[in-house]
Amino acid sequence: MHSREEKRPFDIRLVMERIRQAVQPFPKAALTQLADEGHASAFEQLMACIISVRTFDETTLVCARRLFALGRTPGQVAGLDPALIEEAINRSSFHEVKALRIHAAARRVVDEYRGVLPCEREVLLSLPGVGPKCANLVLTIACGENRISVDTHVHRIANRWGYIQTTRPGQSLHALEEKLPVEYWSEINRVLVPFGKNICTSRLPRCGTCPVLDMCRQVKVTGHR
Numbered sequence: 001m002h003s004r005e006e007k008r009p010f011d012i013r014l015v016m017e018r019i020r021q022a023v024q025p026f027p028k029a030a031l032t033q034l035a036d037e038g039h040a041s042a043f044e045q046l047m048a049c050i051i052s053v054r055t056f057d058e059t060t061l062v063c064a065r066r067l068f069a070l071g072r073t074p075g076q077v078a079g080l081d082p083a084l085i086e087e088a089i090n091r092s093s094f095h096e097v098k099a100l101r102i103h104a105a106a107r108r109v110v111d112e113y114r115g116v117l118p119c120e121r122e123v124l125l126s127l128p129g130v131g132p133k134c135a136n137l138v139l140t141i142a143c144g145e146n147r148i149s150v151d152t153h154v155h156r157i158a159n160r161w162g163y164i165q166t167t168r169p170g171q172s173l174h175a176l177e178e179k180l181p182v183e184y185w186s187e188i189n190r191v192l193v194p195f196g197k198n199i200c201t202s203r204l205p206r207c208g209t210c211p212v213l214d215m216c217r218q219v220k221v222t223g224h225r
């Protein structure tokens with residue numbers, strides 16, 4: 001066990017390398033999993049991200065697959081009755097408002113962008129229910145851009161490492177953009193989601209078997225396994 005005084009200097013390259021290895025046995029983050037299943041278009045990723053808000057990945061996967069069975073393109077989804085969309089995603093939280101947002105987004109893409117969601121951050125952010133996290137995930141996974149997506153796991157873990165010192169995910173995005181080497185921008189969300197769900201958990205992180213314990217400052221970690 002490493003006491004806080006015995007820590008070695010934090011090396012982000014080594015940390016990312018070890019965590020990449022450590023998460024290999026765990027399920028992938030929901031949007032990455034869906035992309036691997038062929039749902040890699042910007043609009044499919046956007047719909048999945050809207051569904052994923054305050055919803056477990058396992059539930060997001062079920063809901064997204066059910067919705068994609070009804071429609072995968074903006075044209076197809078705009079043609080659906082919002083009640084059908086809601087029924088498909090009814091296991092996710094706030095499914096009523098999410099169904100209306102998905103339908104409204106599809107409608108706008110059909111009306112304003114000829115049925116194809118553009119890979120443009122401003123356009124994504126202007127759609128209902130889409131914040132910086134979802135916009136950046138879509139741009140990274142579907143559009144091949146190199147962006148940092150900060151969700152609750154990325155925010156919590158980067159702060160526990162002592163790599164950044166922030167109180168809100170929005171601040172974490174800016175702090176990471178200043179500090180994180182660009183080569184890890186699109187990868188950090190992909191590896192820290194499974195790492196945060198299985199090792200550096202919100203409650204009682206598994207520090208005792210964590211592969212980066214020798215470098216992590218364990219900031220505000222008061223109890224662990």
Ligand code: SF4
Pocket residue numbers: 157160161199200201205206207210211212213216217218219221224
């Ligand atoms: S599990 Fe513990 S040691 Fe590992 S990253 Fe999280 S807080 Fe740090």
